[in-house]
């Protein structure tokens with residue numbers, strides 16, 4: 112079978128990509144590993160899973176009726192609600208008929224003679240298309256650390272990003288949670304409410320701000336909906352794709368009282384915009400430390416046991432250099448008598464036994480192990496597709512020392528392969544949906560332009576790619592981001608190259624750059640008929 116385009120993934124990016132390409136009159140086939148749409152929100156069904164971006168901002172803007180008709184029930188939508196939204200989008204635009212579910216792409220090779228991508232799936236299907244578009248997400252390759260004895264564990268072992276669809280009842284069970292990133296921080300309070308006992312194995316404490324989640328009133332929703340054109344424009348032009356009043360003054364230029372007042376106001380408001388309090392938090396270590404110390408002070412206030420509070424205070428990375436967590440009752444959970452914190456830096460996990468987790472100092476008997484241990488981020492899902500470009504060069508080989516892209520959209524030597532939210536783009540530092548819409552629109556416009564002109568192949572110019580990759584790296588060095596052992600840096604995966612993968616220049620500036628490149632006839636890209 113031959114299509115104009117193949118899209119890999121039916122999360123928000125794959126669904127919107129399909130919709131746009133169909134609008135161009137192209138034939139499209141989408142392959143999706145899951146049995147339904149939704150991507151991240153299909154897989155991450157762990158208790159407490161919730162978006163860290165406010166629901167009125169975390170939604171598609173491309174269709175006015177969709178935007179106006181959908182009603183969110185809470186300030187921060189839960190996973191089931193976002194999945195319902197994804198399903199609603201699939202129904203509304205009749206997307207499912209072009210999606211093959213339960214099917215993984217296992218190989219994609221570029222055929223230079225015909226300018227075609229030849230794609231294979233685990234279902235044995237072989238299809239071809241001129242354009243191949245990856246919509247595989249940045250956090251979809253779940254990672255479980257290689258603890259000795261893990262396979263001998265007699266109870267259930269669950270990864271937050273591969274959660275059983277039927278849910279898990281923790282009543283009466285002793286539960287180990289390994290990992291205190293966003294998934295751990297969201298799930299621990301909810302699991303603790305159910306389980307007999309929760310033991311949290313923490314390697315690195317994380318900064319987290321309260322969500323102050325609440326139901327949304329119809330009045331509030333109507334007001335936002337009426338203002339959507341202006342609000343969406345602000346989001347697109349902003350640094351992060353989020354609303355929430357970016358500060359205008361540096362923390363170091365105001366008095367301590369003013370600083371505290373601003374931090375308190377932002378803490379009371381809740382959410383990621385806490386980091387926008389002052390203009391220098393992401394770039395000046397002294398300003399950053401002031402924000403970090405404010406949050407440590409809150410942890411000290413909330414957590415009754417001083418030693419536990421101390422263990423929960425992040426000290427090894429600047430605040431915001433790992434994506435800040437947004438929680439509901441996380442720190443207070445440690446005041447419960449049925450929750451224990453184990454610091455695996457001082458007391459490392461040595462092995463998993465048939466009945467629990469053995470650290471250097473103790474054996475913790477548990478019935479269930481929850482791995483909240485994250486993902487092989489950004490490059491993991493792409494490299495898992497088995498992509499081979501011109502001259503038989505594999506993407507894995509090309510990216511051995513770290514990803515190299517032009518604008519995060521293409522990688523030289525892989526003509527007609529577009530990556531939605533790829534490394535080198537601001538996606539993971541932003542409101543994902545804002546970034547997804549921008550990438551999909553850019554790719555759809557590019558594909559339309561190529562078709563109109565009969566251009567068979569588009570590829571990144573190696574020099575343009577080199578310049579962009581150097582620019583991504585250079586801009587990151589103006590910030591404190593590279594100081595953290597984060598998944599942005601590939602630091603959570605043993606052996607992965609340490610490269611700061613996302614573009615920190617901001618979604619607004621990035622959009623202007625991408626638009627300019629297109630307006631200049633796809634400057635930095637090589638076209639061949």
Ligand code: NA7
Nearest residue numbers: 256290291292293294295314315434483484485486598603
């Ligand atoms: P994260 O943020 O990568 O968190 C994974 C957590 O698991 C983190 O605390 C890790 O500690 C911990 N981890 C990983 N490997 C181990 C081992 N071997 N031993 C102990 N602890 C370990 O993933 P999430 O799923 O929570 O969140 C991903 C993103 O989703 C998040 O940033 C939001 O954008 C939404 P570490 O910090 O590496 O020391």
